[in-house]
Amino acid sequence: MTRTYIKNLNEHIGKEVTVAGWVDVRRDQGKMVFLDLRDMSGKVQAVVLPNHTLALDVAQRLRPEWVVSVSAQVNKRPERNVKADVLNGEIELEVLNIEVLSKAKELPFELGAELNLDTYLDNLPLTLREEKARAVFKVQTVIVHAFRNFLVGEGFTEFQAPKLIGEDAEGGANSFNVEYFGHTAHLAQSPQLYKQIMVGVFERVFSTGNVYRAEKHSTTRHLNEYTSLDLEMGFIKDHTDVMNMENRVLAHITKELKEKCATEFALFGATIPEVPAKIPAMKLREAQEIIKKETGEDCTKEPDLEPAHERFLCEYAKKELNSDFIFITHFPISKRPFYTYEDENDPGYAKGGDLLFRGIEITTLAQRIHDYDTLVQSMKNKGLDPEKFRFYLQAFKYGMPPHGGLGLGLERLTAKFLGLENVKRAALFPRDLNRIDNLLSE
């Protein structure tokens, strides 16, 4: 008999079905046993009655996480046993036969309980089975799909950026080295250069993939491998075109989340933010003046924002501007990568900035330099050797439109949407300073 998914059982009342999944809980009443069965679609209560002696015998030996295939009749529950407002609360399975597909050892922790992050991470193949953990990644799937679908609708072409690269994308020292047939290659820190090259091919492109940062950070918002949602678009007027595109992407993502993930957000007591028609934006210097005026702390000489300032600005945006999001633009060009476009109307400052969301930076975006000579000069100013970027520069030598783009940190976005305290909870298998799965323990 073909397998029926648990969420569809109410279409089969009075009929016999086969359900396959995990034993979520067993409640042994002595002469009868209750099971909660779980598959990818949901949970259902199954009851093994005393007259089904063979099934009862198996049921009494079952334990949580055993994998079973059960043939059963779908019954309406007796009136007094109906559970309102839960999936399948009005039905239950009367088990006829149980086939054990796989046994499970005793779990090393309690599924569904609050675990220390350390325990959670050391047992990911199991802890990911928790309802909340699964909810995180359902939400993440919806975010990625919404990002893709929206951009495809806007004429963007998706491409897979290489992860093995020959030269550090941004000239930084924070890339992982890889032995490559006697040469040193690197793991990509960003698809940046390839995105720009692809603008010369398709005008509008995006890429969703992992990037790697060899930074020894130890915080709740950093991963050494994270997923970057990247887009790059040609023929822009300036960086505000990119800001508008991100504004619309985020509006689409939150719309999809509202339609598809209400249950998941409820699990976390999280609210899906409203994306304003126009996300407020201010220059770094304006933001610093506000910080100085409101807190008395003078950071106006700083080239960047400290985390505490980012948190403050988000609170400010929420309270004064009624937005969970705020763009901070025009950072000093000296602190930005070589390809960043300098604002001719505000010399020394970048045509671009960061997007802050619920206390944290989730995006960096900018217009890029598209003129070959300017780009080469900018590299030299940063102490980079244009010769090493020949591959990239070819695109610019032969006609590149004005363009710009952004990178959006998927795990940070997911974590902030759901109110997770650590981005590691928003990455399936997070890599950090001390941990690649459990293979780095010495």
Add this chain to the structure above:
RNA sequence: GCGGUCGUAGCUUAGCUGGUCCAAAGCGCUUCCCUGUCACGGAAGAGAUCGUGGGUUCAAAUCCCAUCGACCGCGCCA
């Protein structure tokens, strides 16, 4: 890398102004009882050299030092 906090049963924690702690609770586990439970319930039981090493003391889970590990904060960034 620096700073802070912490490390007690499989998990989550209490105890930590030194003795009454050869360490306690909930969950999990084992055995038994239970025909309507839904985090089922009831009875009994097993399970910890209190991260590791050293020190102070008549006496250390508790105080001191070192070390390892984790988490949080910072730098850097998404």
